[in-house]
Amino acid sequence: MSYTSIPKPTESELEILHILWEHGPSSVRFVNERLNEEREVGYTTTLKLMQIMADKGLAVRNTDNRTHIYEAAVSEADTQKRLLQKFVSTAFRGSAMKLVMQALGNHEASPEELDEIKALIEKMESDDDK
Amino acid sequence: MSYTSIPKPTESELEILHILWEHGPSSVRFVNERLNEEREVGYTTTLKLMQIMADKGLAVRNTDNRTHIYEAAVSEADTQKRLLQKFVSTAFRGSAMKLVMQALGNHEASPEELDEIKALIEKMESDDDK
DNA sequence: TTGCTTTTACGAAGAGCTTCGTATATAATT
DNA sequence: AATTATATACGAAGCTCTTCGTAAAAGCAA
Numbered sequence: 001m002s003y004t005s006i007p008k009p010t011e012s013e014l015e016i017l018h019i020l021w022e023h024g025p026s027s028v029r030f031v032n033e034r035l036n037e038e039r040e041v042g043y044t045t046t047l048k049l050m051q052i053m054a055d056k057g058l059a060v061r062n063t064d065n066r067t068h069i070y071e072a073a074v075s076e077a078d079t080q081k082r083l084l085q086k087f088v089s090t091a092f093r094g095s096a097m098k099l100v101m102q103a104l105g106n107h108e109a110s111p112e113e114l115d116e117i118k119a120l121i122e123k124m125e126s127d128d129d130k
Numbered sequence: 131m132s133y134t135s136i137p138k139p140t141e142s143e144l145e146i147l148h149i150l151w152e153h154g155p156s157s158v159r160f161v162n163e164r165l166n167e168e169r170e171v172g173y174t175t176t177l178k179l180m181q182i183m184a185d186k187g188l189a190v191r192n193t194d195n196r197t198h199i200y201e202a203a204v205s206e207a208d209t210q211k212r213l214l215q216k217f218v219s220t221a222f223r224g225s226a227m228k229l230v231m232q233a234l235g236n237h238e239a240s241p242e243e244l245d246e247i248k249a250l251i252e253k254m255e256s257d258d259d260k
Numbered sequence: 261t262t263g264c265t266t267t268t269a270c271g272a273a274g275a276g277c278t279t280c281g282t283a284t285a286t287a288a289t290t
Numbered sequence: 291a292a293t294t295a296t297a298t299a300c301g302a303a304g305c306t307c308t309t310c311g312t313a314a315a316a317g318c319a320a
Contacts, residue, residue, distance in 0.1 A: 010277060010278090011220055012277075013277095014220055014221065018223060027297095028297080029296085041279085042279070042280055043296095043297095044279080044281080044282095044298090045279050045280060048278085048279080048280085048300095049277095051298085051299085052277090063298095066285095066287070066297065066298090067296085068297085068298075077232075080221055080228075080229075081232060081236060083217075084221070084229065084233060085236070087213075087221070090141055091144065091210055091213045091214070091217070092210060096233045096234075096236070096239045097239050097240075097243035097247065098210070099210075099214065099233055100230050100233050100247055101246075101247065101250060102207075102210055102214050103226045103230050103233075104226075104230065104247070104250060104251065104254070106211055106215070106226075109226070109227060109254075113227045114251050114255060116231075117227070117230060117234070117247075117251060118251050118252075120231060120235070121234065121244050121247060121248050122248075124234065124244065125241065140306085141307090142307075142308070158267080158268085159266085159267085171309085172309070172310055172311095173266095173267090173310095174269095174309080174311080174312095175309050175310060177267085178308085178309080179307095179308080179309095181268085181269085182307090193268095196266085196267065196315095196316065196317075197267070197268095198268075
C-alpha cells in the first residue's frame, strides 16, 4: 500500500516516534527495549509497527546493514501541531481558548511556567499591534 | 455487553455528545438531522451509535414514548477534562505547558481570548499568594 | 382492513490498529 | 559444518469503530 500524504500517527506509532525523537536513529531492538520499560511488547510487534511507519512515511529506514536503522521522518513540533489541531476541533469544537483554560485549570503550573505563558501572550499581542 | 466504568467517547460519539450538550434531550431523528448538516450519515447509523452510547453509559434514553429520547449522561467539562488528560499524556508526554504554548503559538486564539487567558493566569497567581 | 411511514432491533460487513506465530535469511559460535 | 542466536518478512487473528441492510413493531392514512 502507498499513501499520497503522510497520515497522522496512531497512538502506538506516536509512542515509537517519541523514542526516535529522543534517541535519534534506532534499531528495532533498541526501540522494543525502550517500549518494554513501560509495558510488555513482543519484538515482532514492534518490528511490524515500524515497518508500517516506514510504509506510511512516518519513518525512514536504512537497510545498508543487516540490522535496519529507523529514523523519524516527521518532526515532533509539526506532528504535535497537527494532532493538536485535530484534537481542538473534535474535542473542543475549535475553541483553543477553552482547551487552554482547561489545561491551565487542571494541571498545576509553576509560577515560572505561568510567567512564561504570560510573556508569550504579551509578545503575541505586541506583535499584533504592528 | 456491560461496562464497569464509562469509557471515553469515540470521535463519532463525541460529535453526538456535542449535539446533546447543545440542544439537550433529543430524538435520534433530530440528532441525525443535525449531523447531516455537516456530512451525510444514514439514520440507522446514528441510531446504532446512540444505542451504543446508551449501552456505554455515555447517554441515557427515555423509552416512555415510541420515539426514544436520548440525553447526555456525561458532562461536557468532565469529558473534555478526561480527553485532555489522555491527549496531553500521549501527544505531549504529559507536558501540559508544552501543549498550551503550542496552542497559543498556532494563532488559534483571538486577542480577546488571549486577554481572558491572561486574566485567568493573574487570578491563579494571586490565589497562590494567599 | 390494508397498506404507507416511522421507529427500533439485530446482525454483519469492511476498515484500521495491534498483536503475534511462523517462516526464512544471515551472522556468530562451537 | 552444525548449531544457536538474531533479523526481517509475511500473513492472519482479534478487537474496536463505523456503516448500513433488513426485519419487526407500531402508529397513521386510504
